[in-house]
Every structure is written in C-alpha cells, then in structure tokens.
Amino acid sequence: MSHIILQNEVPSTALPALHTQANADTASIAQFRPFLEKPNADFADFRTPLRNLPDSPIARRFYNAARQVWEEGYKQPFIRDLEAGSLTRARFTFYMLQDYLYLTDYAKVHALIMAKAQDDNIVEHMVEIQAAIAKERSSVHEVYVKEYGITMDEILHAKQSAFARAYTSNILSIAFSRPVLDILVAVLPCAWVYADYGRRLSLEAGDNLASNPYRTWVDIYASDDFWQGAVWLINTIDKLAMNISESEMDGLVDIFVTGVEHEYMFWSSAYDMS
Ligand SMILES: Cc1ncc(CO)c(N)n1
Structure with missing residues (x-):
C-alpha cells in the first residue's frame, strides 16, 4: 500500500514497540510505563490513542x-x-x-x-x-x-x-x-x-x-x-x-x-x- 507521509503524521518508527527493547536506558522504565519505551514527543506521555495498541498501520x-x-x-x-x-x-x-x-x-x-x-x-x-x-x-x-x-x-x-x-x-x-x-x-x-x-x-x-x-x-x-x-x-x-x-x-x-x-x-x- 503506497502511503504518503503527511506533516504531523505519526511515522511507524514512532510507535511504542511494546515487545522490543530498542533502548536499554528506557527499558526499565518501560516495564512500568510502556508508553515511555521510545522517547518521542508523540508517545512520551499517555495522551495518545495509539499507545498500548498492536502496531497497526490502519x-x-x-x-x-x-x-x-x-x-x-x-x-x-x-x-x-x-x-x-x-x-x-x-x-x-x-x-x-x-x-x-x-x-x-x-x-x-x-x-x-x-x-x-x-x-x-x-x-x-x-x-x-x-x-x-x-x-x-x-x-x-x-x-x-x-x-x-x-x-x-x-x-x-x-x-x-x-x-x-x-x-x-x-x-x-x-x-x-x-x-x-x-x-x-x-x-x-x-x-x-x-x-x-x-x-x-x-x-x-x-x-x-x-x-x-x-x-x-x-x-x-x-x-x-x-x-x-x-x-x-x-x-x-x-x-x-x-x-x-x-x-x-x-x-x-x-x-x-x-x-x-x-x-x-x-x-x-x-x-x-x-
Ligand atoms: C455516543 C456514544 N458513543 C460511544 C459510546 C460507547 O459505548 C457511547 N456510550 N455513546
């Protein structure tokens, strides 16, 4: 599926990867607060409906x-x-x-x-x-x-x-x-x-x-x-x-x-x- 990245759009790399540990420093915090696993402006707090979801492009x-x-x-x-x-x-x-x-x-x-x-x-x-x-x-x-x-x-x-x-x-x-x-x-x-x-x-x-x-x-x-x-x-x-x-x-x-x-x-x- 071709997919144009719009301004302000959340790129797939910004999604909280709940089952991977991309960054050792954040891994321990992420155990308790999965939305902090990847430091990212969009996901560094709970105020995103995409947190705690399966990675779904749709x-x-x-x-x-x-x-x-x-x-x-x-x-x-x-x-x-x-x-x-x-x-x-x-x-x-x-x-x-x-x-x-x-x-x-x-x-x-x-x-x-x-x-x-x-x-x-x-x-x-x-x-x-x-x-x-x-x-x-x-x-x-x-x-x-x-x-x-x-x-x-x-x-x-x-x-x-x-x-x-x-x-x-x-x-x-x-x-x-x-x-x-x-x-x-x-x-x-x-x-x-x-x-x-x-x-x-x-x-x-x-x-x-x-x-x-x-x-x-x-x-x-x-x-x-x-x-x-x-x-x-x-x-x-x-x-x-x-x-x-x-x-x-x-x-x-x-x-x-x-x-x-x-x-x-x-x-x-x-x-x-x-
Ligand atoms: C309008 C509306 N939408 C969704 C829900 C959720 O069930 C609700 N109770 N009411």
Whole structure:
C-alpha cells in the first residue's frame, strides 16, 4: 500500500514497540510505563490513542486522519466540565438520556454485524458486545438517571434529538447496506474515542476523581475491558482489510473520520442541550 507521509503524521518508527527493547536506558522504565519505551514527543506521555495498541498501520492512518477533531473533542467544554466535576446535572442528564437511546441503536448495529459475519470469532464476539452494551446501560445510565429522580418510563419515552437521530441513522444505514468491514470501521470511533478519553480523564484527574460526581462514568470507559474492545476491533479490521485497494481504504478512512466527528458532536449537542 503506497502511503504518503503527511506533516504531523505519526511515522511507524514512532510507535511504542511494546515487545522490543530498542533502548536499554528506557527499558526499565518501560516495564512500568510502556508508553515511555521510545522517547518521542508523540508517545512520551499517555495522551495518545495509539499507545498500548498492536502496531497497526490502519489504526495509525485512521487516527492521523481524525487527529484534529479527536484532539479538539477532548478539549471541548462538555469533557472539560466533566473532568472538573462542574458539568451541570441538566447537561449530563440530557446526555445520559440521549446516550441511552443511542445504545439501543448501537446494539442493533452490532446485531447486524453478527447476522452478516462469516467468521465464528466475529459472531461470538458480537454476543459478548451485546452483553457489554446491556451492562453499560444498566451500570451507568440507569444508575445515574435514577439517582437524578428520572424513571425508567421517562427514559424509554425520551425523544431522540435531531443530531442523535442523524448519527445513529448513519451507522444503521451502513449496518444495513455495507459489508462487515465497513460496519466495524463505523463503530470503531465509538469504542476507541471513549476508551481513549476515559483513560486520559482517569489518569489526568488522579485523586480528584474520588469526589467527582461523574466518576462512575469515567471508570467504566477507563476500564481495561473497554480498551480491549477497541483493540479487538482494530485487530479484526486489520485482518479483514489485508487485501483491500487504496480507494477502498480511502472509503474506510472517510467512514472512520465521520464517526469521530459524530462523537465530538454528540457531546457538543448535549452541552447545548439541543
Ligand atoms: C455516543 C456514544 N458513543 C460511544 C459510546 C460507547 O459505548 C457511547 N456510550 N455513546
């Protein structure tokens, strides 16, 4: 695959080589902090979604293409206020209700992956994902909204916002009309952006998280299980995309970047409560 190196792009040599010891001086530190294994501006801290991932040129290409919106998304007011613990309840509730509805569609998208998949590993993993989505709903969403005095009935009858509907319509349309590879790429931003932001928030907030009302939310997305969900998707996409053409690859990059943009806007529209 020909590959033009863009400015600001992360070259493959900059990736943290988790299983090699390129530099004896950093090897001992790297045992505890793998992201420090290779001294490099991009990877010398935890704030990169490419750390602790298998070396995947596709993941690198996806992230590089989405990098600006990915990084801006982390700086946006909803995430900043959530980290500070100062996000208003009204905004968080709006988000939680929209996200509950979102997860219903998200589960359907995974059911369609399962229906279309030929590979047993993918079919079996989709069963686990359904269970994980149900857990995410009951252990985070239902707990929060009940704490805020909202009933299950109100949750189930909440109206999906125009933007949330546009977002889920897009992934459902890909799920109904496109092959498994495209659908996996369409859901990768959902898993990977949340796993990355969750981890960053939990590492950055440190001890302050204990008194943060949104701690439960951060904890679930900072969990290793959640990170492994993104790793599984990247590994599977890597295998399925082994022999695709450059123009098919461009199509996948477009699906991915659109997904990261939608993740950004899901939070910004919740911040605006619209
Ligand atoms: C909008 C959105 N994207 C991704 C996730 C992660 O499951 C979520 N809960 N909500």
